[in-house]
Amino acid sequence: MPSPARRIAHFDLDAFFVSVECLLNPALKGIPLVVGVRGDRSVVAACSYEARKFGIHSAMPMRKAEQLCPNLTIVNGTRGEYSRYSRIVTDIISEAAPIFEKASIDEFYIDLTGMDRFFNPLQWTLDLRQKITDTTGLPISFGLAPNKMLAKMATNAAKPNGWKKLxxxxxxxxxxxxxxxxxxGVGDQTFRTLLQLGIESIHELRNANLQLxxxxxxxxxADLWQKAQGIHTSEVAPWQEAKSISTETTYDxxxxxxxxxxxxxxxxxEKLGFELRQDNKMAGCLTVKIRYPDFETTSRQASMDYTFYDDxxxxxxxxxxxxxxxKGQPVRLLGLRVSELTEEARQTNLFQDTQRKAELYKAIDAVKNKFGKTALFKAGSTKNNK
Ligand SMILES: [Mg+2]
Structure with missing residues (x-):
């Protein structure tokens, strides 16, 4: 059983990018809407609940989304606004919460363990949610549960715009x-393997034979078998301003x-590039990480001219x-990280900093060249390098 002493709140903004777009342009409210770009290789970055009714989900190829919903509205995303709203929510939470973790741009865990002596955790969490919606106008859901996994699952069950206490x-x-x-964390491959073993519900999973x-x-x-019993021991990791953005996948x-x-x-x-552009940040360093089946983990990083462009x-x-x-070795995990993040705006200020000017010229010129290129990329098709 999970330790009875713990109490974790998980907050997740509902369809975050879409909700921000609807705030900026109320005409977009209540329609099937996705954030992303049109194109053969692009994917849905976020979708409204109305779009989800057509079977659309994030990370789906844009072409497929358009097929599923011919009246689909596609917006490109508004650079800078997502991180601005994320920061407002982060500030509200950090003012109120003793210990919190920012798990992504729109997702937070708060450790309220032991706070029962001082206040009612549910009322406290409801008040915090109210403050977030009053300040930002954004819908947000939360789960309040005995550990992180359960809190997140409670949030998912409560969405959209709801809450659940467990x-x-x-x-x-x-x-x-x-x-x-x-x-x-249960992906398609694991799901299929479990189905083949005759396990579809969590009830069946917890009653399954551990050796099998x-x-x-x-x-x-073994990990899943524990989770099926609600056991999850991961701690809320105190948050610091992101110095890097990363993504990784462990393959089933x-x-x-x-x-x-x-x-x-x-x-x-492309995922990291999109996040960088939405955050209005450029990266000056990139790291690739590979983990092999014996858990040996290798990584390599290199500096580069500041960029947030996919190519x-x-x-x-x-x-x-x-x-x-x-070559020839199976891979268990692949990961990617961008670091040395720089605010786009700050690049321009640094331009006036005479002491560091010479050193920065190169990077700044590179950035400027990229801005010139943007138009070409946005116009569409060709991979023009000029
Ligand atoms: Mg969300």
Whole structure:
């Protein structure tokens, strides 16, 4: 059983990018809407609940989304606004909360363990949610539960624009009827493997034979078996301003196909590139990480001219991958990180800083050249380098 002493709140802004777009342009409210760009290789970055009714979900190819919903409205996303709203919410939470973790641009964990003596945790959490919606106008949901995993699952169950509290004695009844892929981190591959073992619900998972799960899913199997019982020991990690942005994927089955890894590298790079542009930040360093099945982890990083453009980032990621990847070896995890983040605006100020001027000229010129290129990229099709 989870430790009874813990109490964790998980906050998640609902359809965050879409909600911000609707604040900026109320005409977008209540319609099937996605944030992203049109194009053969682009994917949905975020979608409204109305779009979800058509079967659209984030990370889906844009072409497919358009097929599912012919009247779909696509907006490109408003640079800078998402991080601005995220910061407002972060400030409200950091003012109120003793210990909190910013898990992503729109997601927060707050550790309220032991606070019961001083106030009612549910009322406190409701008040905080009210303050966030009053200040920003953005819908946000929360879960209040005995650990991080359960809090996140409670939030997911409460969405959109709701909340759910889970007491220790309610946990198993909450989990049991859910499908196993409601557990955070259960991907398609694991889900299929479990289905093949005749396990579809969390109830079936917790009653499954542990040896069988370990045989087919390894360590992950034992971990899932615990999660099916509501056990999760991860701590709320105190938040600091992001000095890097990263993404990584652990594969349900080790990957042998280098072409697939290259594809994954592009997908991850585009994800980070998009986040950088939305955050109005550029990166001056990129790191590729590979973990092998024996858990040996290798990484390589390199500095680069400041950029937030996918093609630049992909070129850098590819060349690091080539240096790092051991041909013929299966890969368990692939990760990518961009760091040395710089505010776009700050680049211009640094231009006046005479002491560091010479050193920075090169980077600034590179940035300026990129701005010239933007128009070409936005206009569309060709990979023009001039
Ligand atoms: Mg969200």
């Amino acid at each position: 007491e220790l004695e309610e946990v198993q009844a909450f989990l049991d009827p859910m499908r196993v892929d409601a557990i955070p 799960l370990q045989k087919y899913l390894g360590k992950h199997g 089955q080790d990957v042998l196909d280098p072409a697939f890894l290259k594809q994954e590298l592009i997908r991850m790079t 630049e980032l992909i070129r850098q990621a590819n060349s690091l991958f080539e240096l790092l990847y051991r």
